[in-house]
Amino acid sequence: MSTLDLFDNYINGNLGPDEKSEFEIVLKTDEFIANAFFEHVHLIKTLNQAQLRSNFKQTLTKIHHKEIGSDLNIISINREETFFKKYTKTIVLAASSAFIAVMITLFILSTGGYLSKKQSNQITDLNRVGLERKSKSQLNIKDIKSKAPEIFYSAATVEGSAFALNNKGYIITSFHMVNGADSIFIENDQINRACTKIVFTDAKLDLAILKIVNSELVVKWKVPFSIKEKNSDVGEKVFTLGYPRNEMVYGDGSLSSLSGYSNNKSMYQISIPVNPGNSGGPLLDEKANIIGVIRGKISGEEGTGFAIKSIEILKAISELESDSLKQELMSQNKRNHNINNLKRSEQIKLINPYVFNVLVYKKD
């Protein structure tokens, strides 16, 4: 009998009483054999433990699907009263043909990422079927030797951009992206991934304000920009930051018109090529004031975009009925005055942490 057979037979209890006691004496006296044996036991034990855990985990996953169901249905979002009020108003408004025309002709730039890369400017499918994403921090880990199991987040239904409104963790984005969401997360390199809830929406403006649920994440926030309270002028140089892909992308151009499509006075027209995924991103002027929120573009016309005017956003907030929420949202940042004269690349470094990729999960 080979040593290996002896080991296996001993472990499985297949040795006769004499062979067994003989082997146990060898184990006590022959250090070399003893070491080889314990190594063998360790190996076989690990093989079986791996199998046990894997089986048990499968059982748990089955239970999870049966008892808990799909992940996306769990998080309930607290929509404030204002949401319903504004939304009802919008339905009435939507009846006006002009508004419908805008809705149809404007591309809703809510989908970004992988498909837009493949399809370049030919956007046909607006509700992109997301791919499984690696968490940001994992993507940055170049060292594949790392033993950590990779974390995959499930794919979002819709993705777009967003930015911080103030230091209290309020986030501005587009309403059309978060409409009907089950859960909304924001991501960037600084914050990694954070859960948010909707606190305010205005469907007519296509504006949504979210709040980061975990307030600990924003204790050190110093949002360097503020929302401009006046209209900007035609010809001003403007720029935007957004997430048409998984990485932040910069785009610049100038303000082309003080009205948007079909003379919509609540929007600017800009000469920045915007792509799916830019929706909800900030539009900034040369001094890095927020002057608008990227809204969409005209189908077929490249190099032209539209943004909701900052003054309209402030107006919507000031019309809020809940005084406490109004106060929270109106709380402006101590603007970092140094940002005015910085080089663009330096400005972006300061702004970068406060621009996010939005991941919206919807049922179905």
Add this chain to the structure above:
Amino acid sequence: MQKPKEQFTDNDFLVGLLNGKNDVLSALYKKYYNVVLKFILYNSGTAASAQDIYQETIIVLFESVKKPGFELKCQLQTYIFSIAKRLWLKELKKNGKTFLFKEVEENKIVDVTEDLKDYDEIEANIEKMNKSLIVLGEPCSELIKDFYINKLSMEQIAEKFGYTNADNAKTQKYKCLQRLKKFFFDK
């Protein structure tokens, strides 16, 4: 007669777990999931990460209960929450995040260091094993599993893998195992 699910005591859960009762496991899983989910959602996690952490937690619980001399010195919920919290903290650290925890409720904590140490040790071994098995490749990897996990006889293995007889299969198994040992023990 089966007790209604809500009336399982902590002890019922542990005994059911030890005896591999799937209905008890289901009830247990359902009962404490929300405590963990809520905590993780409030601390920059997602429902998906909560599921992972919770399942890992239940595995730690299961393996601890199986140890001889295991004694639950606190409420089951406290025990489960303590493990989940530690696992989530570890996960966040792994992603290079220093973190201030936001406590959801008055969740009590007990020391679960020993239980987690055992779990981590085994997990590290398992990862090493899984990698070694991949390097080992087929048919060796399957042959080893068939013999040591599925407990097939050498005759069955010879037939399955197309060896002419059990002795040949045994020689093959020996070679495979030597290679596996080389990879696993980094020799």
